[in-house]
Amino acid sequence: xxxxxxxxxxxxxxxxxxxxxxxxxxxxxxxxxxxxxxxxxxxxxxxxxxxxxxxxxxxxxxxxxxxxxxxxxxxxxxxxxxxxxxxxxxxxxxxxxxxxxxxxxxxxxxxxxxxxxxxxxxxxxxxxxxxxxxxxxxxxxxxxxxxxxxxxxxxxxxxxxxxxxxxxxxxxxxxxxxxxxxxxxxxxxxxxxxxxxxxxxxxxxxxxxxxxxxxxxxxx
DNA sequence: ACCCAGGTGGCCC
DNA sequence: GGGCCACATGGG
Numbered sequence: 001x002x003x004x005x006x007x008x009x010x011x012x013x014x015x016x017x018x019x020x021x022x023x024x025x026x027x028x029x030x031x032x033x034x035x036x037x038x039x040x041x042x043x044x045x046x047x048x049x050x051x052x053x054x055x056x057x058x059x060x061x062x063x064x065x066x067x068x069x070x071x072x073x074x075x076x077x078x079x080x081x082x083x084x085x086x087x088x089x090x091x092x093x094x095x096x097x098x099x100x101x102x103x104x105x106x107x108x109x110x111x112x113x114x115x116x117x118x119x120x121x122x123x124x125x126x127x128x129x130x131x132x133x134x135x136x137x138x139x140x141x142x143x144x145x146x147x148x149x150x151x152x153x154x155x156x157x158x159x160x161x162x163x164x165x166x167x168x169x170x171x172x173x174x175x176x177x178x179x180x181x182x183x184x185x186x187x188x189x190x191x192x193x194x195x196x197x198x199x200x201x202x203x204x205x206x207x208x209x210x211x212x213x214x215x216x217x218x219x220x
Numbered sequence: 221a222c223c224c225a226g227g228t229g230g231c232c233c
Numbered sequence: 234g235g236g237c238c239a240c241a242t243g244g245g
Binding site for chain 1: 243
């Protein structure tokens with residue numbers, strides 16, 4: 001099956017329109033940092049701690065002690081590095097965007113992306129997550145699930161993040177934010193339900209070509 | 221007692 | 234450009 005056809009199936013089978021639980025662009029951005037190599041349940045605990053502590057705002061995070069942030073986000077793991085990253089992010093907001101992540105929408109996609117990538121602790125996936133899910137820019141978000149599903153389906157995918165992102169964007173049925181959200185959520189839901197790391201067999205998988213035959217080597 | 225989870229940066233070659 | 238490592242909590 002062609003990649004183009006496969007992507008259509010991912011969207012039709014498993015794509016979710018409102019996949020990211022939060023709607024506030026700032027909160028989505030913070031969660032994008034918190035979820036780095038971390039299960040979503042732990043992110044929700046940290047999110048709730050920040051909310052209840054009155055810390056889920058650019059101003060309060062900018063003004064609060066790093067230790068206070070560490071304490072609140074502890075359940076999400078890597079809490080020391082992530083507290084620093086959150087500090088860097090809010091400093092960036094006040095330095096470049098008058099404290100509002102929404103102001104990044106005043107820039108072209110590429111410029112906005114480069115600005116995010118200049119922040120300590122924001123790499124390509126986190127930057128693209130903020131661009132797509134918080135700000136509605138049309139860009140694909142590639143993650144470990146995306147790679148696993150495509151590898152298991154037998155596609156020979158590039159290691160390089162941007163090469164894979166562009167390959168998916170090129171073969172996407174559309175290049176708008178809605179389609180990329182459906183694609184990303186589709187990959188993630190598919191991986192969670194049918195394509196676990198430790199179980200090569202996924203008999204319930206709705207995509208016929210997935211897990212057909214032997215499992216190939218995965219490029220994580 | 222393992223392995224895994226919605227990555228990133230630093231260091232090395 | 235890759236390969237390896239630390240970062241750390243909570244669940245299976």
